[in-house]
Amino acid sequence: MDILQTMQAIMQPSVLLFMLVGVIVGTLIGALPGLSVVMAIALFTPITFLLEPTQGLAMLIGIYNAGVWAGGISAVLINTPGTPASIMSTLDGYAMTQRGEAGLGLGINTVYSVIGGIFSSIVLMFAAFPIANFALNFGPAEYAMLAFFGLSMIISVSGKELLKGVIVGLFGLLIATVGTDVMFGNARYTLGVMELRNGIPFIPVMIGLFGIGEILDQITQIGKEEPTASFKGKIGRILPTGKQFRNWLPATGLSAVIGVIVGAIPGTGGDIASIVSWDQARRISKDKENYGKGSPEALAVTCLSNNAVIGGAMTTMMALGIPGDGVTAVLIGSLMMYSVRPGPMMFIEQRPMVLNIMGLMIVANLFILLVGLATAKSSAKMLNRLSKPTIWIVVAILCLVGSYAISNSLVDVWIAFAAGILGFIFRKTNMPLAPFVLAIILGPMFEANLRRTLTITGGSYAIFVTNPISLVLLVLSILSFISAIYRSSKAKRKTAEEAQA
């Protein structure tokens, strides 16, 4: 009977209308680089004050899910992640676009984002408490090891250019130390600029590195005939085949689970989830050679993972009253405006509301499926018809104004500009970009939590092996290092052999 009640509450025209508004707003803001889903939710929260709870929540949930999905659109089309969660989607998504497979890229983004959203909603429905309580076991030691695990992937994403990848990664780690030292409170390398006291904000860095850097690279080839010119005009299919879907099941299944769990861990979001998923999926995938070069499976993995985070984060938020990520931090405030107090009591005292939220999640994803598939073909067609210079200008303006829009600060625009030039230099000299991204996101998490753990244990490192979760992550990291180095030397040997033959 609960389900019937829930459906009745949700399937109201007004609720669906506000959900649609939320989806549209989320799509717009998610696709524009620089504007984050957190901003969108914060912007529209005042409007929800005037609405009924179900209507307001419909709108916010619509924004949340659509925003994460739409971040993948710009990642695929213009190599600039619309939201931080879509960073990993640029690697394979944009490569697919360059091959003329933009339609398929957008289709995969849509289908798999929706799968991720719905999967995590179901998990929320059935396993909220076990997952939330599991997430509580993540303390400073576990966060440090999770970050260490992510950082170990610097080796594996460097491909053949191991030395350059390591240098880029280390450089990123150094840049990441700029800001206020969490443990001591002193300023490090802030050069007296107040805005740098919170560290170098990584959204402008992403925008510059991926967006501006890419167009600068393309500009140097101005007037030249594109090698992919023959692909223009062909759109092809936008949906993966049944066979592809089945082949990808192991990798995508794994990334779904990773996404939900990472989402449930407080303070970690879509970016970390998609990074870990991408690397782990590659490990078990038959297509591992193509990961990072335009593998549709890899794109499916990252798109699924960053949307699966949503259900995970909502789980922790509702079951414990703790924000699973930045968006849920704002959602807690929104829920409180409706006199709903997230936490275990919510599941007991306000059960209809909990069911409504889960139902709204599913409906939102269905909306996204419709909107996404309907626009995938036309978006790809439109992109094909635009000339390169037009795309360059559009991307430039979006990146510049977008990075300003984050905090209404010019410092962010300069950072994006500098990152753009850096990205251009890296591209030209074959220095891999992914390690830089990993380092900037995970470096601070690793250092702060390592020192925090040692502060708690009084200097003893034993906790890293006595805490089960920490131990598992540590072992995985070491394995990751070893296998990546092995793979890299194998590849080097292979190219040397081929050169001799």
Added chain:
Amino acid sequence: MKKALLLLLTLVLLLSSFAVLAEEKFPNKPITMVVQANPGGLSDQVSQEIAMLMGNDLGVRITCVYKPGASGAVGMTYVEASPKDGYVIGHAPIEYAMLKTLGFANITPESNTFLGQAYTTVPALTIKADDTRFSNMEEFFAYAKQNPGGIKMGNAGVGSIWHLVALGIEKAAGVQFTHVPFEGAAPAATALMGGHIDAIAIGPIEVKAGVDAGKLKVIGVAADERSSAFPDIETLKESGIDFALVHWGGFIAPVGIDAEVEKILTESLKKAVESEEFAKFMNERGMDPVFRGGEEAKTFVQEQFDYFAVAIPEALGK
């Protein structure tokens, strides 16, 4: 004919001058409220609520704009440098009186017009509900005395108000904690819920969910009087520990705004703070609405500034 025309002209002139005068009335376009932290936290929630209440009162839209960074220094210096037409105001929590001493920005009580104080919230000394070692203040401080450095006390960052509270409690109780800084109050509360640290002393808004769920327990409040959020919980003073520090927040505007505009803003803020809706809103979050305006407010902020100018260096041992 000529007379009629003249009359019409005069009438038109008169009416249009009314229109011009009406246009001059403040406010006649949207106001920007600068929030000095990220969306979702205490500052955001309070600012959004006040923005809504004041907006309804003044008849214009007040939109929250986020400028986080450097414990609020970015947002507050932004307000200081804004146009002085009254259309940019900002949220200013207690950090307003601490920034200069912390070295984040050159903000003194004279840097901005203080429109009024809006709320206070008291530090709640919180432990894990099922901690077997202690379950009230006496046992807690007894354990702390016997185990110097044994209590891992989380805080929201070095130099943050909650860190200063923990240092103050330490000194007043004659014990020694191990201080564990986090990136904010919420991560500290989360770590406590997971049992990774032993105690925190932060605002009730962050721990209320945990308390209601039975995972956390507030054993004392560091205020002069009991808090309306936890009326059954003793103050530290009642337990013999002479320490109290109250976290507060208010709203600011740039220096040099028109006196008439300042009056309109201050009165609207007063109405909002003293409204029933705001009282309910604050109570749900474990905070207390308090309005202090005009000279009283300015004196209060100056007092706080002077207090921190001494307390911070002393506490941080600089």
Added chain:
Amino acid sequence: MAEILIGIVIIAISLAAIINAQSFPKPLTSEVPGSAFFPTVIAVALIVACLALIYKGIREKNSYFSFKSDKKGYAVMAITIALTAIYILLFGKMHFIILTSVYIGILALLFGIKWQKAIPSAVVSATVVYLVFNRLLNVLLNG
């Protein structure tokens, strides 16, 4: 050549970082790493890695920047960077729509778009961006 340059620049930055880090507060105890620990370790590792990179650069003599064959491309790119820097400098000091239209217009002409299409598109797109970001999304833009 590029590898040698990059190596030298990063080594210089790393050295500066290590020197600056000496002024960070020292740790209270010997067990917990202090403020200078991580930056110093990273910087040292960077220096070692960059030395290897420089060695590689000397040995392999890879050439990455084809300035000669892509003369036009690099020139256009350099102008784009300069224009963008000017745009950012003037951002906030001028009316957004005017500044952005001019910026887009010049870029469009630079990239070879005919002025009949470039100029109206520039004005229209600048206006659209303004409306979306300022009116819809509450971003603070001059104008």
